[in-house]
Amino acid sequence: MTKIAIVTGASRGLGRNTALSIARGGSDVIITYQSRADEAQAVVAEIAAMGRTAVAFQLDMGSINGFAAFADQLRTALRATWQRDSFDHLVNNAGHGDFALIEETTEAQFDRLVDVHFKGVYFLTQALLPLIADGGRIVNLSTGLTRLTYPGYAAYAAVKAAVETLSRYMAKELGSRGIAVNTVAPGAIETDFGGGVVRDNPDINQSFAAMTALGRVGLPDDIGPMIASLLSENNRWVNAQRIEVSGGQGI
Numbered sequence: 559m560t561k562i563a564i565v566t567g568a569s570r571g572l573g574r575n576t577a578l579s580i581a582r583g584g585s586d587v588i589i590t591y592q593s594r595a596d597e598a599q600a601v602v603a604e605i606a607a608m609g610r611t612a613v614a615f616q617l618d619m620g621s622i623n624g625f626a627a628f629a630d631q632l633r634t635a636l637r638a639t640w641q642r643d644s645f646d647h648l649v650n651n652a653g654h655g656d657f658a659l660i661e662e663t664t665e666a667q668f669d670r671l672v673d674v675h676f677k678g679v680y681f682l683t684q685a686l687l688p689l690i691a692d693g694g695r696i697v698n699l700s701t702g703l704t705r706l707t708y709p710g711y712a713a714y715a716a717v718k719a720a721v722e723t724l725s726r727y728m729a730k731e732l733g734s735r736g737i738a739v740n741t742v743a744p745g746a747i748e749t750d751f752g753g754g755v756v757r758d759n760p761d762i763n764q765s766f767a768a769m770t771a772l773g774r775v776g777l778p779d780d781i782g783p784m785i786a787s788l789l790s791e792n793n794r795w796v797n798a799q800r801i802e803v804s805g806g807q808g809i
Contacts, residue, residue: 561585562636562645563789566619566682567652569597571749572699575782576649581605581612583786588632588645590617590652611639619652619678620670625685632689644691647789650679650698650721655751657710668713675717680724693736695789698725700743700800706769706808718743722800729798738797742785745804747776771806780805 568589591598605612746766
């Protein structure tokens with residue numbers, strides 16, 4: 559049976575690359591997007607061109623009140639498109655960058671980071687647990703900044719550290735269903751994340767490149783295929799792990 563994966567925040571950047579990598583591996587894909595339906599449909603078209611099936615849904619990861627309705631949408635789509643009542647893999651990728659020094663961080667910035675990156679991951683996973691097939695996989699996205707520090711990233715890194723702890727608890731509690739849960743922690747990547755801070759700011763780009771053993775920052779193609787491989791049967795015994803994919807950042 560063809561596997562079905564959900565990738566949140568997959569209309570662009572790392573999420574898009576992950577969705578395409580999963581499709582190349584032979585799975586069908588359900589993607590979510592925040593606001594750019596046109597970009598999401600372009601990803602759906604790329605996946606369809608590979609001979610795989612894909613659909614896209616709008617989802618605000620910072621608004622848990624909409625998660626029940628999303629689960630209902632998903633249940634309907636699974637039955638109509640795949641004649642199934644479950645999906646196999648969940649990649650909690652969606653997020654945003656909001657960076658400030660501790661003394662300058664506002665409560666609104668902090669709350670939005672918590673709502674999207676932690677609370678959203680917690681309660682979306684909770685809402686989708688009845689639809690995840692036994693023996694499935696969950697991958698939660700973190701950051702290399704939970705291991706090393708860089709000024710201005712304190713709140714962002716702190717909520718990602720919470721996700722890393724959450725992943726271990728998910729692995730423990732869902733183990734009886736055969737569901738493996740892991741965290742992938744990318745290093746600095748050239749995308750439009752955080753307003754393109756790594757991609758478009760030469761000083762920051764070079765700063766992270768200088769602290770990376772392979773001498774550059776990452777690209778989406780360095781991360782998406784690794785996430786896809788983690789969902790494969792080749793990695794079925796990898797569970798409750800934090801896997802950093804950073805080219806050797808900060809060693």
